[in-house]
Amino acid sequence: MEKMTLSETDKKWDLIVIGGGITGAGVFREAVRIGLKVLLVEQNDFSWGTSSRSSKMVHGGLRYLKEGRFLLTRTSVHERERLLKESPGLIEPLEILVPVYSDHGPGKQALSLGLSIYGLMAHEKQHTYYEPKAFTAMVPGVKEDKLVGGFSFYDAQVDDARLVLRLINEAVLAGGTALNYTQVREILRDSRGSVYGIHLDDVETGESAEFQTETVINATGSWAEKLHPSPKEGLHLRPLRGSHIILAQEALPLTKAISFIHPEDNRPIFATPWEGGVLIGTTDVDHGRDLSLEPYISDPEFAYLLEGLEAYFPSLSISEDQCLSTLAGVRPVLSEGKLAPSKESRESVVWTDKGLVTVTGGKLTTFRKMAFDTLKAAKPFLPSSINTVVSQAVFTKVPVNLSEDDMVPKEVWRRLYGRYGLVATDIVKDSDAKEWETIPGTNTIWAEIRYAAKHENIRHLSDxxxxxxxIGILTPEGGKMHMDRIEALCRPVLSWDDRKWSHEKTAYEALWKSAHRIPRR
Ligand SMILES: Cc1cc2nc3c(=O)[nH]c(=O)nc-3n(C[C@H](O)[C@H](O)[C@H](O)COP(=O)(O)OP(=O)(O)OC[C@H]3O[C@@H](n4cnc5c(N)ncnc54)[C@H](O)[C@@H]3O)c2cc1C
Known part of the structure; x- marks a missing residue:
């Protein structure tokens, strides 16, 4: 992906997508595929919004089934199954364990019924019941008092930011243009109210320009109503914050995810092995803070998650000392303001207004369907020759029958292909054997740092x-102990001088302390 300034960028487009999260990236990918000339703009970094701060699950959502949201669950399960086939190395199966206790939480029968329906949606039985002894053998340290057994079932897991990046990178390779740190100041309309363009600002250089298009997709998640107020009376975006704690594997040595019911409010909490760490979450509270600022976990949310761990893993005495980082994001949830945060619907909406098509709400999992719904709604404003129906696989096919390489293990190849697509071979070609080792505590190899710095349009160390x-959330203190090696890998390709490096390092440390902090420490 080449860096481009606003003045270097073409001024006329078939379609402009606002928002570089999963929703915008999905629309961008499919719009380029059907032959449109498309520009995507993101006011911060790609995936900076909610789409790098999720629970990293590509899932139907068992709990949505419990709430009677069958259609959303079924659509999500279908998307999960399709994405699992089309995205090896990026979206991978995730086994989830659910303990059954005699004194609280859903009983064996209710869970068995729910999991059977969930399996039917995927056209296969995907759950197994275990007696207590077999169950505890899979989750060392789990509370055994009143445990009557437990289930295992399957969903899927992803690196959310890399999912967004892979979509954007492949759309750019196919002819699209994507600009980060570029904000839409205004959507331009003619005297009849029809869209004829947008006004863009580079938020850092101050450069600004007008761009022509008759079709604008507003995929700005929680920000969507700033550009397109809800046309439905009483229905508005309700920004709900969800936060996670990331633990070191040693603190909670899980090989499978586990879901348990929080004793305080009966909400399900997940502890999920992810990329070398363990993700604990999530909370669900009204955000109530300025959306332009980095979200961060509050002290009560942090205490709530630790209390949940204490209730189910009392013997492990997990405390703030074992936390690597925290991560908070804001869900774009459409609400009539009547329900508790966790009961709000995760459905998406599409609103159309004379060339402006807004798509918001929804989930990471359903990005492809949301992209198709959006392009269908945009059809009246697009060139008439365009067919918005797409049946192709979402990603470029990558090799899956990998042979053992002398130096690079098969699982590393699979992971690289999943995250970077076919350019995975460049990552290996442009590095040496020492850079194919994983960074301690993560599954990332050192070579990825140089590749991303060189080719993935980063402006800041935080990107x-x-x-x-x-590694900023998976290693202690944001990767502080690795900073010398990171500097050696990325500075030559970024051409940052001493002053710029020092400035970036200081800014990154300050950002980490405010947005990924560990309360109480
Ligand atoms: C804690 C948490 C856990 C979740 N877990 C899951 C999960 O496990 N699985 C799942 O499927 N879903 C999950 N979700 C939901 C999912 O993450 C979101 O639905 C999804 O990421 C929203 O993507 P988006 O692209 O619509 O919004 P965002 O990712 O927020 O992207 C919108 C982008 O628009 C940009 N923008 C805003 N205004 C402008 C402007 N004027 N000009 C240019 N750019 C602009 C923003 O900077 C932002 O990057 C979770 C959500 C949260 C909060």
């Missing part, structure tokens, strides 16, 4: 360490 790779 590199928090989104292109995730």
């Amino acid at each position: 590199l360490l928090l989104r292109r790779v995730r």
